[in-house]
Amino acid sequence: MRVRPGRSDDVPALTAIYNHYVVNSHVTFDTQPFTPEQRLADWFVQFDAASGPYRLLVAEVGEGEDRGQVVGYAAGTRFRPKPAYRTSIETCVYLDPEWVGRGVGRYVYGALMGLLDSMPDVHRAYAGVALPNDASQRLHEGVGFRPVGVLREVGFKFGRFYNVAWYERVCSVGNSR
Numbered sequence: 001m002r003v004r005p006g007r008s009d010d011v012p013a014l015t016a017i018y019n020h021y022v023v024n025s026h027v028t029f030d031t032q033p034f035t036p037e038q039r040l041a042d043w044f045v046q047f048d049a050a051s052g053p054y055r056l057l058v059a060e061v062g063e064g065e066d067r068g069q070v071v072g073y074a075a076g077t078r079f080r081p082k083p084a085y086r087t088s089i090e091t092c093v094y095l096d097p098e099w100v101g102r103g104v105g106r107y108v109y110g111a112l113m114g115l116l117d118s119m120p121d122v123h124r125a126y127a128g129v130a131l132p133n134d135a136s137q138r139l140h141e142g143v144g145f146r147p148v149g150v151l152r153e154v155g156f157k158f159g160r161f162y163n164v165a166w167y168e169r170v171c172s173v174g175n176s177r
C-alpha cells in the first residue's frame with residue numbers, strides 16, 4: 001500500500017469509486033453518476049495547478065514497477081468560492097467498497113492531513129459527514145478534526161432527509177501564521 005499524488009489517468013478509477021456512493025449511498029449528496037470526462041473537466045482540473053492549495057492523494061496497492069490498483073482517495077478542495085475563505089479547505093475521502101474497514105482511510109486521509117499541515121496558506125480544514133456514518137466520524141476525530149455542529153435535514157436523497165455533522169481541523173503551519 002502506498003499513497004501518491006493523483007494523476008489524470010487515475011480519474012476513471014476514482015470516478016468508479018465515487019459513483020458507487022453517488023448511486024448507492026447517502027454519504028455524498030450528488031445524485032447522478034459522472035463520466036470520467038466530466039470528473040476530469042469539473043473536478044480533477046483544480047488539482048492540476050501544483051502551486052495551488054488543492055491536493056489529491058490516492059491509495060494504491062500492488063507490487064513492483066507495474067501500475068497498481070487504486071483503492072481510494074483523499075482530496076482537499078475549495079471550501080467556498082468567496083475570496084476570504086481561501087485559507088480554508090474542504091476535505092473528503094472515499095474508498096473502493098471492497099477496501100473499507102482495513103485502515104486504508106486512516107492511511108490516505110492521515111497523509112492528506114500531513115500535507116495540509118505543511119502548507120502555510122492552509123489555516124483550517126472542514127468536512128461535512130452525512131449521518132449516519134460511524135466510520136467517517138471516527139476517522140475524522142482520529143485525524144484531528146473536532147465536531148462543530150449538525151445541520152438538520154439539510155439534504156434530501158432516496159426520499160428522505162439527512163443531517164450533516166460538520167468537522168473542523170486546525171492545520172498546524174497555516175495556523176501559526
Ligand SMILES: CC(C)(COP(=O)(O)OP(=O)(O)OC[C@H]1O[C@@H](n2cnc3c(N)ncnc32)[C@H](O)[C@@H]1OP(=O)(O)O)[C@@H](O)C(=O)NCCC(=O)NCCS
Nearest residue numbers: 027093094095100101102103104105106134135136138142
Ligand atoms: C469513511 C471511510 C473513508 C473510513 O475509512 P476506513 O478505511 O473504512 O476506516 P479505517 O479502517 O481507517 O478506520 C478509521 C476509524 O474508523 C473506525 N471504523 C471503521 N469502520 C467502522 C465502522 N463500520 N463503524 C464504526 N467505526 C468504524 C475504525 O475503528 C477507526 O477508528 P479508530 O482509529 O478510533 O480505531 C471508508 O469507510 C469509506 O470510504 N466509506 C464510504 C465513503 C465515505 O463515507 N466517505 C466519507 C464521506 S464524509
